[in-house]
Amino acid sequence: MCGRYTLIESDAEIETWFDATMEEGEQYGPNYNVAPTHSMPVVGQNREGQRTIQHFRWGLLPFWAKEKKMSYSMINARAESVDTKKSYKRSFEKYRCLIPASGFYEWKGEKGNKTPYYIHPTHEPMFAFAGIYNVWESPEGENIPTYSIITTDANKKMKALHERMPAMLLKEEWTEWLNPNNHNTKALKDLLTPFPDDGIDYYQVSKAVNSVKNNSEELIEPASR
Numbered sequence: 001m002c003g004r005y006t007l008i009e010s011d012a013e014i015e016t017w018f019d020a021t022m023e024e025g026e027q028y029g030p031n032y033n034v035a036p037t038h039s040m041p042v043v044g045q046n047r048e049g050q051r052t053i054q055h056f057r058w059g060l061l062p063f064w065a066k067e068k069k070m071s072y073s074m075i076n077a078r079a080e081s082v083d084t085k086k087s088y089k090r091s092f093e094k095y096r097c098l099i100p101a102s103g104f105y106e107w108k109g110e111k112g113n114k115t116p117y118y119i120h121p122t123h124e125p126m127f128a129f130a131g132i133y134n135v136w137e138s139p140e141g142e143n144i145p146t147y148s149i150i151t152t153d154a155n156k157k158m159k160a161l162h163e164r165m166p167a168m169l170l171k172e173e174w175t176e177w178l179n180p181n182n183h184n185t186k187a188l189k190d191l192l193t194p195f196p197d198d199g200i201d202y203y204q205v206s207k208a209v210n211s212v213k214n215n216s217e218e219l220i221e222p223a224s225r
Contacts, residue, residue, distance in 0.1 A: 002076055002129070002149050002166045004209065005034045005104035006118075006220060007041065009126060014100050017126055018043045018174075020051035028055065032219045034101075035212040036075045042133060042147050043098040045178035056097075060148035061136035062087050077132060079152040079167050079192035083185045088148065091132035093185060096177055098169065099129035099149055103220065105209055106161045106202075116209050117161055118220050119202040130167040130177060130192060155194035161202065167192040168199075 007014075008030040011022050020043050034040055035058075042056040060074040064086075077088045103120035104127070121127055133147040152167040169177055173191050176182060204223040208214045 002104055002151060002164075003036070005129075005166075006032050006102045007034060007100055007126075008032060008102045008217075008220075009100070013125070014041060014053065018051060018053070018098065018100065018128070020053045022053045023055075030217075031215065032217060033209055033212055033215045034058065041100055042131065042145075043100065043128075043178070044133070045180060047180060051178065054145065056133055056145040056147045058149075059146055060087070060091065060132065060134055061144060061146045062134055063090065063136065065136060066139075074148055076151045077148045079130075079150050079189065082132065082150055082192075083189055088132060091134050091148075092188070093183055094180070095133045096180075096188070097131045097133050097147060098174060098178065099131045099147065101127040101129055101166075103127070104166060105205070106158075106165075108161050116205050116207060117202045118205045119158070119161075119165075119200055120220075121199060122201050123199055124171075127166070127168045127195075128171070128174060130169050150192055152192050153194050155197050155200070157197045157200060157202075158194070165194065168195045 039055045039057050041053050043053055045051050082088045082092045103118055105116050107114035107116050109115045130150045131147045135143050135145045150167040151164045154163050154165045158165045206223050209219045
């Protein structure tokens with residue numbers, strides 16, 4: 001799964017890398033400990049083919065959800081069932097996005113004494129997590145845009161830490177994924193494969209990342225042995 005990640009690049013760097021425009025008034029600061037319910041930049045594409053960046057809340061709320069707290073259990077969608085599961089099927093067919101990430105965390109070890117690791121890209125400045133979204137309307141009429149990160153089997157390198165990893169798309173796959181007129185779910189599912197082994201690396205970090213209250217550059221520094 002993917003339960004924490006980072007995004008530390010500037011707005012301008014994100015816009016340049018994804019060839020997208022940040023919605024006017026949307027700004028954020030570096031986040032070294034992104035957790036569920038945080039509002040984070042998400043890349044989408046409009047009907048005119050223009051890529052835009054908006055802030056969505058992490059934790060998908062499907063159209064039939066009755067309350068906000070449901071999103072805590074829907075931060076990840078499995079690639080194997082994203083096209084069939086009721087919670088995700090509609091979004092996968094119609095509302096796909098990319099989630100910019102500088103890296104993500106994973107834990108290994110015994111329950112209660114797990115060691116955190118930071119996984120980062122080796123060839124590119126950022127990852128592009130495959131995501132789905134939905135704009136949920138609350139009973140009070142409030143519109144809340146939410147997203148979920150799709151996960152897939154871990155690649156060979158990642159399996160040393162965990163059996164799953166975020167589905168991350170290569171730059172040449174972004175247009176196909178984001179195209180709102182593309183409803184070929186079989187071809188889209190074929191994109192949700194493990195990221196190349198040489199595209200990631202990782203190292204151990206401090207257990208300070210375990211607390212969402214901690215959010216500073218020190219979290220991604222290699223842990224002292």
